[in-house]
Structures are given as structure tokens and as C-alpha cells.
Amino acid sequence: MTALIHTRAELAAARAAASGRVAVVMTMGALHEGHRQLMRVARERGDFVIVTVFVNPLQFGPNEDFDKYPRTLAADVEACRAEQVDVVFAPDRDEMYPGGTPQVTLNAGATGEILEGASRPGHFSGMLTVVAKLLLLTRADLAFFGEKDFQQLALITRMVKDLEIGVEIVGVPTVREADGLALSSRNRYLSADQRPAALALSHALREGAAQTDAQSVLEAAGKILADEPGVQVDYLALTDPLLGPVPTDGPARLLVAAKVGSTRLIDNVPVLLGKAA
Ligand SMILES: Nc1ncnc2c1ncn2[C@@H]1O[C@H](COP(=O)(O)OP(=O)(O)OP(=O)(O)O)[C@@H](O)[C@H]1O
Ligand SMILES: CC(C)(CO)[C@@H](O)C(=O)[O-]
Ligand code: BAL
Numbered sequence: 001m002t003a004l005i006h007t008r009a010e011l012a013a014a015r016a017a018a019s020g021r022v023a024v025v026m027t028m029g030a031l032h033e034g035h036r037q038l039m040r041v042a043r044e045r046g047d048f049v050i051v052t053v054f055v056n057p058l059q060f061g062p063n064e065d066f067d068k069y070p071r072t073l074a075a076d077v078e079a080c081r082a083e084q085v086d087v088v089f090a091p092d093r094d095e096m097y098p099g100g101t102p103q104v105t106l107n108a109g110a111t112g113e114i115l116e117g118a119s120r121p122g123h124f125s126g127m128l129t130v131v132a133k134l135l136l137l138t139r140a141d142l143a144f145f146g147e148k149d150f151q152q153l154a155l156i157t158r159m160v161k162d163l164e165i166g167v168e169i170v171g172v173p174t175v176r177e178a179d180g181l182a183l184s185s186r187n188r189y190l191s192a193d194q195r196p197a198a199l200a201l202s203h204a205l206r207e208g209a210a211q212t213d214a215q216s217v218l219e220a221a222g223k224i225l226a227d228e229p230g231v232q233v234d235y236l237a238l239t240d241p242l243l244g245p246v247p248t249d250g251p252a253r254l255l256v257a258a259k260v261g262s263t264r265l266i267d268n269v270p271v272l273l274g275k276a277a
Contacts, residue, residue, distance in 0.1 A: 002081040004088045007095055011050075011137055014087045020047025024140035026131060029053040029090075030070035030185035031079045034175040038144045039083035041172050050138050051080050053090040058101070058126030070185060089138070096133065105129040108155050111243050115255060116151050116266065119234050127152060128159050135160075135167055143167050148174040148182050150255060150268045154243055174267070176202065182267045189263040197230025198260045204236070205269040208254045212277035214238055214246050217254060225258065232259045238271065249274030 005011060015022065023046025025038045035051075042049045053076055060066035073090055080088050108117065108124035117124050135143060145153045157169045175183050180202035181195070190198055208221030217238055225233050234257040238246045241253055255268040 002077065002085050002088060004077050004090065006090055006092065008091070008137055011087070011089050014050075015139055018048035018086070021141045022046060022048045022050065022138065023142040023144065024050045024052065024134065024138045025085075025144050026052045026054075026134055027076075028055045028069065028185065029076050030072050030188070031076045032183045032185065032187075034146055034148060034183040036079060036083055037175045038146060038172050039080065039085055041170065042142065042144045043084055045144075045170065046142050048087075049083075049085045050087045050089055050140065051085045052134050052138070053088060054096060054130065054134075056096070056126060056130040057093060058097075058105070058129055059123050060126070061120055061122065064120070065186075065189075070188060096130070102129065106132060106159065109158075111151070111155060111158065114151075114243065115235055115237060116257065119257065124152070124155055128155060131156055132159065132163075132165070135165055140167055142170060144170045144172055146174060147171050148184065148267065150253060151243060180206065182265075184265060186263055186265060190260060194230060194260050194263070197228050198263075198265060200225055200228035200231050201256050201258055201265055201267045205254055205256060205267055208238075209269045209271045211271075212273055214248070214252070214273060217252075217271055217273070221254060221256070225256070230260055234258055234264070241270075247273060250276045 023042040025042050027035050055069050077088050105125050106128040108128055112124035153171050160169055181199055204221040204224040207224055208217040211217040211220050225231055236256050239253050240247050241251050246252055252271045252273050253268055254271045257266045
């Protein structure tokens, strides 16, 4: 039985009645197979699974898609039911932020200023603030996040370490369409004729990851993106697995963000460099 609840009082009651390890999957709704994979892993690892659905205004910039972000709660609850989720917590803005925009928020630090943070000022502060609130409200033992949002996962992992929040953060590999496109709620903004251009992101990452030195990785990926006129690249970056400077040898991460029409998409893959490859 999946219960749909909207208030923190209902959440507190559900949490008090839960036994065993509590697992949470945080989402902004418009659920797809990527979210469902997080729920499956949560179901395997946890005894009581909570999915949160909340489009967090704090993490959207003034010219971003907060108003048009897809809201599909009835279908989301059905997806959660199919994955045997125990509770769907879907608060409204006042329930999440009683008293309006919070005065005290979290600072994501230097890693929050680069890549996504450079293009979306304030995004990671808003994201960490709501994730911290949801961790406190759910008192989860385990929390599951997708590698698709790699910088987000890195920052949440760091927040939990730095603030000594007692929760295990579990990263889940990116779920893709058969043709390679990373699943994303924002894919539904793409028109049929924009979709082939969107495929250039995963194609570029695949070609880049097949190389073993940093320069070749960036050149191979960059060429595919440059050859696709429907894509405006925001960044293409090679980093170490914690988003620090790229190593010459060993594990690295290749990340891309680009606009296809007015839709902004992100993706990333692991890369193995140098002698380790
Ligand atoms: N393709 C995917 N594979 C694995 N996890 C995913 C995938 N897409 C999203 N997630 C994860 O689901 C969680 C909720 O993400 P969110 O609701 O923002 O979905 P989204 O598809 O990333 O949306 P958006 O298109 O707005 O970026 C996050 O932890 C995110 O990393
Ligand atoms: C983690 C999250 C639910 C916080 O609003 C959001 O950033 C997302 O959907 O990835
Ligand atoms: N999917 C990460 C949350 C965001 O884009 O706002």
C-alpha cells in the first residue's frame, strides 16, 4: 500500500510507525525510469521507502523553468505504487517553507561555484537546503541520488560528511534510453526534431570516454558537439571523480551541459585515463 501524504505532521506519523531502515528518494516529480531505478535500489536496501515529490523554488533561477516544470502527481503516485513505495510525500511550498523563503540556507562552497553552479547561480545552495530539510524531516538512514546529476551527488555527499549528518548517500548509475540519451524529466520539452540533436551529448561522452589521455578525450567529445548545429554547449569538462583537477592517470569524469533549443540538458560518464586505462 502506497500512502500519498502532503503535510509534515503526516510524515512524522508515518516515520514514527516505520520500522527498520528508512530509505528516501528525493524527486521533483514527472517520474521516469531513472527515478524508478532509484526506487528499486531503495526498495532492495531499505525496509521503508519514502519518495518525496517537490519542485523546489529555491533551486531555480529567475529565468529558469520553475513555472513550466512538469507536474504530474497522479501518474507519479502510480509509478511509486508499481515500485512498492511506502509513502509519497508531496508537500506544497508553504508546507516546505512555512514563513516563506528561509533566511538561513546552506552554502555549497567552491565546488558549488563551478560547472552547473557557474551557469545556475544559487542553484546548489537551494538544492542543498531542501535536501538537508528533507533528510531532517524523513530522518532517513539511506538516501538515493542519480549520477545523472553528478555534481549534485558530489555536493550532497560532501554536505553529509562536512555536517556529520547520519545518513548513507547512495549514488545510482544513469539510466539511458536505448539510443544513449540520459533519461531526464526535461526531455519532455524536446520536440521530435530536436531529439537527434540531444543525442549528441551522450554520443560525445561515449567517444570521449573511449580515449585515454585528457586532450584526446576533450577533442573527441568536442568535435561531435561542434558538428551538431542544434546544440549550444555550455560546458564540456574533464575532472577527477570529486570534480577537482583532471588527473593524468586513473579515474576521471567527463561532464557536459548544453542547450537544445530552449531546453538545457546535462550528462556525464566515467573515464579511465593513462596507464590505468
Ligand atoms: N536518468 C537517470 N538515471 C538515474 N537517476 C536519475 C536519472 N534522471 C534523474 N535521476 C535522479 O532522480 C533524482 C530526482 O531528479 P529529478 O526529479 O530532478 O529528475 P530529472 O530527470 O533529473 O529532472 P530534470 O530533467 O529536471 O533534471 C535525482 O537524484 C536525479 O539524479
Ligand atoms: C534532489 C532534488 C529533489 C532536490 O530538490 C533535486 O535537485 C533533483 O530532483 O535532483
Ligand atoms: N535535476 C536536478 C535538479 C534541477 O535541475 O533543478
